[in-house]
Amino acid sequence: MARKLRGKGGEKAAERLREAGLRPTRQRLELAGLLFCDEDRHLSAESLHAEAQEAGIKVSLATVYNTLHQFTNAGLLRQVVVDAARSYFDTNIGDHQHFYCEGEGRLIDIPGDAIAVSGVPTPPRGTEIDRVDVVIRLRRA
Amino acid sequence: MARKLRGKGGEKAAERLREAGLRPTRQRLELAGLLFCDEDRHLSAESLHAEAQEAGIKVSLATVYNTLHQFTNAGLLRQVVVDAARSYFDTNIGDHQHFYCEGEGRLIDIPGDAIAVSGVPTPPRGTEIDRVDVVIRLRRA
DNA sequence: CAATAGATTAGAACAATTCTAAAGAAGATT
Protein backbone atom coordinates (compact mmCIF):
# COMPACT_ATOMS: atom_id res chain seq x y z
CA MET A 1 0.00 0.00 0.00
CA ALA A 2 2.98 2.34 0.23
CA ARG A 3 3.58 5.18 -2.21
CA LYS A 4 0.04 5.41 -3.28
CA LEU A 5 0.45 8.74 -4.96
CA ARG A 6 4.00 8.94 -6.20
CA GLY A 7 5.17 7.71 -9.54
CA LYS A 8 8.77 8.39 -10.50
CA GLY A 9 8.32 12.12 -10.52
CA GLY A 10 4.85 12.58 -9.11
CA GLU A 11 2.80 12.26 -12.29
CA LYS A 12 0.40 9.90 -10.55
CA ALA A 13 -0.07 12.34 -7.72
CA ALA A 14 -0.68 15.17 -10.16
CA GLU A 15 -3.24 13.06 -11.97
CA ARG A 16 -5.00 12.18 -8.76
CA LEU A 17 -5.21 15.78 -7.66
CA ARG A 18 -6.60 16.78 -11.04
CA GLU A 19 -9.29 14.12 -10.75
CA ALA A 20 -10.24 15.65 -7.43
CA GLY A 21 -10.58 19.04 -9.09
CA LEU A 22 -7.43 20.41 -7.46
CA ARG A 23 -4.62 21.98 -9.43
CA PRO A 24 -1.42 20.08 -8.88
CA THR A 25 0.56 22.97 -7.49
CA ARG A 26 4.05 22.63 -6.08
CA GLN A 27 2.82 22.94 -2.48
CA ARG A 28 0.06 20.37 -2.88
CA LEU A 29 2.37 17.90 -4.58
CA GLU A 30 5.05 18.27 -1.95
CA LEU A 31 2.59 17.93 0.92
CA ALA A 32 1.05 14.91 -0.78
CA GLY A 33 4.57 13.49 -0.95
CA LEU A 34 4.90 13.77 2.83
CA LEU A 35 1.39 12.53 3.50
CA PHE A 36 1.16 9.52 1.23
CA CYS A 37 4.74 8.41 1.01
CA ASP A 38 5.04 5.61 3.49
CA GLU A 39 2.61 3.91 5.81
CA ASP A 40 -0.63 5.35 7.15
CA ARG A 41 -0.22 8.44 9.27
CA HIS A 42 -2.05 10.60 11.80
CA LEU A 43 -1.09 14.23 11.92
CA SER A 44 -2.14 17.71 12.84
CA ALA A 45 -1.78 20.83 10.74
CA GLU A 46 1.00 22.06 12.98
CA SER A 47 2.95 18.84 12.82
CA LEU A 48 2.68 18.60 9.04
CA HIS A 49 3.82 22.17 8.73
CA ALA A 50 6.79 21.49 10.98
CA GLU A 51 7.67 18.40 8.99
CA ALA A 52 7.48 20.33 5.76
CA GLN A 53 9.81 22.99 7.12
CA GLU A 54 12.34 20.37 8.15
CA ALA A 55 12.15 18.80 4.71
CA GLY A 56 12.95 22.19 3.23
CA ILE A 57 9.51 22.60 1.69
CA LYS A 58 8.50 26.22 1.50
CA VAL A 59 4.85 26.35 2.49
CA SER A 60 2.86 28.55 4.84
CA LEU A 61 0.75 27.28 7.70
CA ALA A 62 -2.35 28.72 6.03
CA THR A 63 -1.68 26.60 2.97
CA VAL A 64 -1.20 23.51 5.10
CA TYR A 65 -4.64 24.12 6.61
CA ASN A 66 -6.16 24.77 3.19
CA THR A 67 -4.55 21.68 1.73
CA LEU A 68 -5.61 19.39 4.56
CA HIS A 69 -9.20 20.54 4.22
CA GLN A 70 -9.17 20.29 0.45
CA PHE A 71 -7.71 16.79 0.59
CA THR A 72 -10.31 15.86 3.18
CA ASN A 73 -13.16 17.17 1.04
CA ALA A 74 -11.72 15.31 -1.92
CA GLY A 75 -11.75 12.09 0.10
CA LEU A 76 -7.97 11.72 0.22
CA LEU A 77 -7.85 12.23 3.96
CA ARG A 78 -10.16 11.65 6.87
CA GLN A 79 -10.49 14.02 9.79
CA VAL A 80 -10.57 12.37 13.19
CA VAL A 81 -12.06 14.20 16.18
CA VAL A 82 -10.81 12.85 19.49
CA ASP A 83 -9.63 15.90 21.31
CA ALA A 84 -11.34 19.24 21.57
CA ALA A 85 -7.99 21.00 21.38
CA ARG A 86 -6.47 19.59 18.22
CA SER A 87 -7.55 18.23 14.83
CA TYR A 88 -6.05 15.06 13.46
CA PHE A 89 -5.99 13.96 9.85
CA ASP A 90 -5.67 10.31 8.93
CA THR A 91 -4.15 9.13 5.66
CA ASN A 92 -5.99 5.84 6.07
CA ILE A 93 -9.37 6.49 4.49
CA GLY A 94 -10.58 2.91 4.61
CA ASP A 95 -13.03 1.44 7.11
CA HIS A 96 -11.36 1.51 10.51
CA GLN A 97 -11.53 2.93 14.02
CA HIS A 98 -9.11 4.25 16.65
CA PHE A 99 -7.54 3.80 20.00
CA TYR A 100 -6.69 7.16 21.53
CA CYS A 101 -3.99 7.56 24.17
CA GLU A 102 -5.34 10.50 26.12
CA GLY A 103 -2.04 11.31 27.78
CA GLU A 104 0.18 10.85 24.74
CA GLY A 105 -2.21 12.45 22.27
CA ARG A 106 -1.52 9.43 20.07
CA LEU A 107 -3.87 7.60 17.70
CA ILE A 108 -3.67 3.92 16.82
CA ASP A 109 -5.65 2.34 14.00
CA ILE A 110 -8.05 -0.53 14.59
CA PRO A 111 -8.91 -2.38 11.37
CA GLY A 112 -12.54 -2.08 10.37
CA ASP A 113 -12.98 -5.83 10.08
CA ALA A 114 -11.89 -6.33 13.68
CA ILE A 115 -14.51 -4.13 15.29
CA ALA A 116 -18.28 -3.94 14.84
CA VAL A 117 -21.09 -1.73 16.12
CA SER A 118 -24.53 -3.29 16.39
CA GLY A 119 -27.92 -2.04 17.48
CA VAL A 120 -27.67 1.40 15.92
CA PRO A 121 -31.18 2.92 16.10
CA THR A 122 -32.85 4.40 13.04
CA PRO A 123 -31.58 7.94 12.64
CA PRO A 124 -34.06 10.79 13.10
CA ARG A 125 -36.38 11.60 10.21
CA GLY A 126 -34.76 13.72 7.54
CA THR A 127 -31.25 12.54 8.34
CA GLU A 128 -29.08 9.62 7.36
CA ILE A 129 -25.92 8.11 8.75
CA ASP A 130 -22.77 9.63 7.37
CA ARG A 131 -20.28 7.63 9.39
CA VAL A 132 -19.95 5.70 12.60
CA ASP A 133 -16.92 6.70 14.62
CA VAL A 134 -15.61 4.60 17.47
CA VAL A 135 -12.93 6.02 19.73
CA ILE A 136 -11.52 3.80 22.43
CA ARG A 137 -9.95 6.04 25.03
CA LEU A 138 -6.96 4.59 26.82
CA ARG A 139 -5.33 5.48 30.10
CA ARG A 140 -2.11 4.24 31.62
CA ALA A 141 -2.70 0.95 33.40
CA MET B 1 -35.27 11.15 37.02
CA ALA B 2 -35.94 14.87 36.94
CA ARG B 3 -34.69 17.21 39.64
CA LYS B 4 -31.85 15.04 40.65
CA LEU B 5 -30.13 17.73 42.64
CA ARG B 6 -32.76 20.04 43.94
CA GLY B 7 -34.64 19.59 47.14
CA LYS B 8 -37.00 22.32 48.18
CA GLY B 9 -34.26 24.85 48.60
CA GLY B 10 -31.25 23.08 47.17
CA GLU B 11 -30.13 21.19 50.28
CA LYS B 12 -29.77 17.99 48.29
CA ALA B 13 -27.64 19.74 45.69
CA ALA B 14 -25.48 21.25 48.40
CA GLU B 15 -25.04 17.86 49.96
CA ARG B 16 -24.08 16.32 46.66
CA LEU B 17 -21.50 18.99 45.95
CA ARG B 18 -19.99 18.55 49.38
CA GLU B 19 -19.69 14.83 48.78
CA ALA B 20 -17.76 15.63 45.63
CA GLY B 21 -15.42 17.82 47.61
CA LEU B 22 -16.82 21.03 46.18
CA ARG B 23 -18.02 23.89 48.28
CA PRO B 24 -21.67 24.60 47.63
CA THR B 25 -21.23 28.18 46.55
CA ARG B 26 -24.01 30.30 45.12
CA GLN B 27 -22.68 30.02 41.58
CA ARG B 28 -22.26 26.26 41.69
CA LEU B 29 -25.70 25.77 43.16
CA GLU B 30 -27.35 27.99 40.59
CA LEU B 31 -25.54 26.36 37.70
CA ALA B 32 -26.42 22.94 39.07
CA GLY B 33 -30.02 24.13 39.12
CA LEU B 34 -29.88 24.85 35.41
CA LEU B 35 -27.97 21.70 34.58
CA PHE B 36 -29.86 19.10 36.55
CA CYS B 37 -33.32 20.55 36.71
CA ASP B 38 -35.23 18.80 34.00
CA GLU B 39 -34.32 16.15 31.49
CA ASP B 40 -30.84 15.25 30.27
CA ARG B 41 -29.06 18.05 28.48
CA HIS B 42 -26.12 18.68 26.15
CA LEU B 43 -24.50 22.07 26.37
CA SER B 44 -21.39 24.08 25.79
CA ALA B 45 -19.77 26.51 28.19
CA GLU B 46 -20.96 29.43 26.08
CA SER B 47 -24.54 28.22 25.95
CA LEU B 48 -24.71 27.56 29.69
CA HIS B 49 -23.28 31.00 30.36
CA ALA B 50 -25.85 32.59 28.06
CA GLU B 51 -28.63 30.66 29.76
CA ALA B 52 -27.42 31.74 33.17
CA GLN B 53 -27.39 35.37 32.07
CA GLU B 54 -30.95 35.10 30.82
CA ALA B 55 -32.01 33.52 34.07
CA GLY B 56 -30.53 36.49 35.88
CA ILE B 57 -27.74 34.45 37.45
CA LYS B 58 -24.65 36.51 38.00
CA VAL B 59 -21.74 34.33 37.00
CA SER B 60 -18.67 34.88 34.87
CA LEU B 61 -17.72 32.78 31.86
CA ALA B 62 -14.54 31.72 33.64
CA THR B 63 -16.60 30.31 36.49
CA VAL B 64 -18.81 28.45 34.04
CA TYR B 65 -15.71 26.82 32.58
CA ASN B 66 -14.34 26.03 36.02
CA THR B 67 -17.63 24.62 37.18
CA LEU B 68 -18.15 22.43 34.12
CA HIS B 69 -14.69 20.96 34.55
CA GLN B 70 -15.09 20.47 38.27
CA PHE B 71 -18.46 18.78 37.80
CA THR B 72 -16.92 16.61 35.09
CA ASN B 73 -14.03 15.58 37.33
CA ALA B 74 -16.51 14.87 40.10
CA GLY B 75 -18.44 12.57 37.78
CA LEU B 76 -21.56 14.75 37.68
CA LEU B 77 -21.09 15.51 33.97
CA ARG B 78 -19.54 13.82 31.02
CA GLN B 79 -17.59 15.64 28.35
CA VAL B 80 -18.42 14.63 24.78
CA VAL B 81 -15.97 15.29 21.97
CA VAL B 82 -17.62 15.41 18.59
CA ASP B 83 -16.49 18.66 17.11
CA ALA B 84 -13.00 20.09 17.15
CA ALA B 85 -14.41 23.59 17.54
CA ARG B 86 -16.61 23.23 20.61
CA SER B 87 -16.81 21.18 23.80
CA TYR B 88 -20.08 19.63 24.88
CA PHE B 89 -21.05 18.53 28.35
CA ASP B 90 -23.70 15.89 28.91
CA THR B 91 -25.79 15.70 32.06
CA ASN B 92 -26.47 12.05 31.31
CA ILE B 93 -23.56 10.24 32.89
CA GLY B 94 -24.93 6.74 32.39
CA ASP B 95 -23.87 4.27 29.72
CA HIS B 96 -24.94 5.67 26.37
CA GLN B 97 -23.74 6.95 23.01
CA HIS B 98 -24.62 9.75 20.59
CA PHE B 99 -25.98 10.75 17.26
CA TYR B 100 -24.39 13.98 16.09
CA CYS B 101 -26.07 16.28 13.58
CA GLU B 102 -23.06 17.79 11.90
CA GLY B 103 -24.95 20.72 10.42
CA GLU B 104 -27.05 21.53 13.46
CA GLY B 105 -24.31 20.94 16.00
CA ARG B 106 -26.90 18.91 17.91
CA LEU B 107 -26.40 15.78 20.02
CA ILE B 108 -28.98 13.05 20.55
CA ASP B 109 -28.60 10.30 23.13
CA ILE B 110 -28.62 6.65 22.21
CA PRO B 111 -29.30 4.39 25.20
CA GLY B 112 -26.36 2.20 26.12
CA ASP B 113 -28.45 -0.95 26.06
CA ALA B 114 -29.47 -0.31 22.46
CA ILE B 115 -25.99 -0.19 20.99
CA ALA B 116 -23.03 -2.56 21.33
CA VAL B 117 -19.41 -2.58 20.18
CA SER B 118 -17.79 -5.95 19.63
CA GLY B 119 -14.37 -7.08 18.54
CA VAL B 120 -12.38 -4.48 20.43
CA PRO B 121 -8.74 -5.57 20.24
CA THR B 122 -6.58 -5.85 23.34
CA PRO B 123 -5.25 -2.39 24.12
CA PRO B 124 -1.50 -1.79 23.85
CA ARG B 125 0.67 -3.00 26.72
CA GLY B 126 0.74 -0.59 29.63
CA THR B 127 -2.66 0.87 28.86
CA GLU B 128 -6.23 0.00 29.65
CA ILE B 129 -9.57 1.04 28.25
CA ASP B 130 -11.02 4.10 29.88
CA ARG B 131 -14.16 4.41 27.77
CA VAL B 132 -15.57 3.44 24.41
CA ASP B 133 -17.15 6.37 22.62
CA VAL B 134 -19.41 5.88 19.63
CA VAL B 135 -20.45 8.90 17.59
CA ILE B 136 -22.86 8.38 14.73
CA ARG B 137 -22.50 11.33 12.40
CA LEU B 138 -25.64 12.36 10.58
CA ARG B 139 -26.17 14.39 7.47
CA ARG B 140 -29.35 15.72 5.92
CA ALA B 141 -30.96 13.00 3.84
C1' DC C 1 -15.82 36.57 64.44
C1' DA C 2 -11.22 36.23 62.84
C1' DA C 3 -8.37 33.31 60.16
C1' DT C 4 -7.69 30.58 56.22
C1' DA C 5 -8.30 28.00 52.41
C1' DG C 6 -10.86 27.91 48.48
C1' DA C 7 -13.84 30.33 44.84
C1' DT C 8 -15.05 34.07 41.75
C1' DT C 9 -14.07 37.72 38.71
C1' DA C 10 -12.75 40.83 34.74
C1' DG C 11 -9.78 41.10 31.65
C1' DA C 12 -5.46 39.67 29.65
C1' DA C 13 -3.27 35.91 27.47
C1' DC C 14 -3.20 31.93 24.65
C1' DA C 15 -3.49 28.41 20.98
C1' DA C 16 -5.64 26.62 17.10
C1' DT C 17 -7.78 27.97 13.23
C1' DT C 18 -9.74 31.07 9.69
C1' DC C 19 -9.81 35.31 7.16
C1' DT C 20 -7.95 39.07 4.17
C1' DA C 21 -6.10 41.36 0.52
C1' DA C 22 -2.23 41.35 -2.33
C1' DA C 23 1.08 38.86 -5.10
C1' DG C 24 2.03 34.60 -7.61
C1' DA C 25 1.33 30.48 -10.57
C1' DA C 26 -1.76 27.19 -13.75
C1' DG C 27 -4.33 26.41 -17.54
C1' DA C 28 -6.81 28.15 -21.49
C1' DT C 29 -6.81 31.38 -25.57
C1' DT C 30 -4.81 33.63 -28.83
Place this chain on the structure above:
DNA sequence: AATCTTCTTTAGAATTGTTCTAATCTATTG
Protein backbone atom coordinates in the same frame (compact mmCIF):
# COMPACT_ATOMS: atom_id res chain seq x y z
C1' DA D 1 5.17 32.57 -26.06
C1' DA D 2 2.31 36.60 -24.56
C1' DT D 3 -1.95 37.29 -22.49
C1' DC D 4 -5.95 36.55 -19.72
C1' DT D 5 -8.57 34.53 -16.27
C1' DT D 6 -9.02 31.88 -12.45
C1' DC D 7 -7.28 29.57 -8.77
C1' DT D 8 -3.61 29.41 -5.21
C1' DT D 9 -0.42 31.00 -1.91
C1' DT D 10 1.07 34.03 1.50
C1' DA D 11 2.06 36.90 5.75
C1' DG D 12 -0.08 38.77 8.97
C1' DA D 13 -4.30 40.20 11.17
C1' DA D 14 -8.50 38.60 13.12
C1' DT D 15 -11.49 35.34 15.38
C1' DT D 16 -12.83 31.74 18.44
C1' DG D 17 -12.98 28.93 22.27
C1' DT D 18 -10.50 28.30 26.31
C1' DT D 19 -7.24 29.08 30.13
C1' DC D 20 -4.59 32.05 33.10
C1' DT D 21 -3.74 35.88 36.48
C1' DA D 22 -3.91 38.51 40.35
C1' DA D 23 -7.17 40.89 43.10
C1' DT D 24 -11.30 40.39 45.62
C1' DC D 25 -14.68 37.81 47.91
C1' DT D 26 -16.90 33.87 50.56
C1' DA D 27 -17.57 29.36 52.93
C1' DT D 28 -15.89 26.92 56.49
C1' DT D 29 -13.00 26.12 60.67
C1' DG D 30 -11.29 27.16 65.15
